[in-house]
Amino acid sequence: MRFGCHLSIGDGYLGAAKKAFQMGMAAFQYFPKNPRSLSIKEFNKDDTALCKAFCKETGITSVSHSPYPTNLTPHNMKQREQVIRSLLNDLEIAESCGSIGVVVHFGKHLPNKTLIESYQLMIEVLNDVLFEWNGQAKILLENKAGVPGTIGTTLEELVQIRKLCDQPEKIGFCLDTCHAFSCGLWDGDNWLKVLRRGTDLGYFDELEVIHLNNSKYPTREGKDRHAPIFQNGYINVDQFDQLMKTPKLNGIPFILETPKEEVPHEKEIRLLKEKWG
Numbered sequence: 001m002r003f004g005c006h007l008s009i010g011d012g013y014l015g016a017a018k019k020a021f022q023m024g025m026a027a028f029q030y031f032p033k034n035p036r037s038l039s040i041k042e043f044n045k046d047d048t049a050l051c052k053a054f055c056k057e058t059g060i061t062s063v064s065h066s067p068y069p070t071n072l073t074p075h076n077m078k079q080r081e082q083v084i085r086s087l088l089n090d091l092e093i094a095e096s097c098g099s100i101g102v103v104v105h106f107g108k109h110l111p112n113k114t115l116i117e118s119y120q121l122m123i124e125v126l127n128d129v130l131f132e133w134n135g136q137a138k139i140l141l142e143n144k145a146g147v148p149g150t151i152g153t154t155l156e157e158l159v160q161i162r163k164l165c166d167q168p169e170k171i172g173f174c175l176d177t178c179h180a181f182s183c184g185l186w187d188g189d190n191w192l193k194v195l196r197r198g199t200d201l202g203y204f205d206e207l208e209v210i211h212l213n214n215s216k217y218p219t220r221e222g223k224d225r226h227a228p229i230f231q232n233g234y235i236n237v238d239q240f241d242q243l244m245k246t247p248k249l250n251g252i253p254f255i256l257e258t259p260k261e262e263v264p265h266e267k268e269i270r271l272l273k274e275k276w277g
């Protein structure tokens with residue numbers, strides 16, 4: 001099992017990789033730049049190259065996460081251009097660090113557009129980004145939190161959007177367990193059903209990373225509040241156990257985005273390894 005957590009790049013990309021190694025992790029996630037902005041980062045190519053070499057040598061998998069304002073359903077042309085430029089910058093940094101891809105949240109249902117128009121816009125933005133991208137790093141589409149029926153919460157949408165893009169081979173998936181729980185996609189008791197449906201759809205063939213998070217709220221309440229795996233959450237250990245022991249998920253990096261003030265990540269990784277390592 002490849003366990004890891006989200007880490008800061010305060011000490012650079014190599015610094016984050018070294019931290020992951022020190023913590024005994026086989027994977028980590030990082031923001032390629034300021035997580036609150038879409039501005040383009042002129043990154044240090046020596047640092048990214050050293051990060052890539054270090055990860056290769058130590059067998060660590062890294063995953064990048066796009067900044068929060070990255071919106072696949074932009075409100076206007078100016079924002080659309082910013083999102084496209086920023087995502088290409090994220091992909092370039094990810095590639096340079098040797099990361100598998102850049103996690104991006106599914107788009108929104110725009111208030112002045114129909115659901116179909118919102119999907120269409122999302123496909124156009126993805127097409128524009130990937131038309132200009134020829135690296136190995138992929139866009140990793142993440143399922144959203146929300147009450148049942150919210151856009152981007154079903155496996156069907158993820159699979160269909162990918163399929164409808166011009167270059168689906170450049171898109172993979174990221175499954176967030178808290179988001180899946182929040183909307184009832186995975187309610188804790190239906191894992192076998194999720195697994196069967198996802199397998200039929202081909203979802204699991206494209207799954208590249210899991211955001212391993214518990215939820216502070218019960219299922220189907222639509223709340224996106226992450227909790228540590230072993231405490232303060234509504235998903236119990238037996239429910240996680242079913243997911244963790246799924247052979248299809250072997251080798252996929254499991255990344256914690258849990259509140260480290262509640263349980264330090266060092267400790268949480270140790271507990272994960274004890275239980276499922």
Ligand SMILES: [Zn+2]
Binds near residue numbers: 142176
């Ligand atoms: Zn997530």
